[in-house]
Amino acid sequence: MSWIIILLSCIYISICILYAWFEGRKKATGFIGSLLILLVLPFIGYWIIELLSNRKAKGCAWCGNKYNEAVYCGMCGKNDNGDIRPGFKSKDDL
Ligand SMILES: [Zn+2]
Numbered sequence: 001m002s003w004i005i006i007l008l009s010c011i012y013i014s015i016c017i018l019y020a021w022f023e024g025r026k027k028a029t030g031f032i033g034s035l036l037i038l039l040v041l042p043f044i045g046y047w048i049i050e051l052l053s054n055r056k057a058k059g060c061a062w063c064g065n066k067y068n069e070a071v072y073c074g075m076c077g078k079n080d081n082g083d084i085r086p087g088f089k090s091k092d093d094l
Contacts, residue, residue, distance in 0.1 A: 017035060023049075060075060
């Protein structure tokens, strides 16, 4: 029986990593945060990530990007204090 549990665990962990990579990165929790929440709290972890993200979907005061959910805005790369994310490259620079 134990191989079934191991197999299901592997499948679940793979799904967690994929979700954290494709969706979690865009959420307030980030890739690592989303992955940890999903692994520690199976099933309800997804809703916790959504709730955390909704509460943080505050938009960006600097460029008017109202869909911004992260600490640093995806459009202009600034946080609440106007600090630009380290390594952020503006589209204007490309
Ligand atoms: Zn912005």
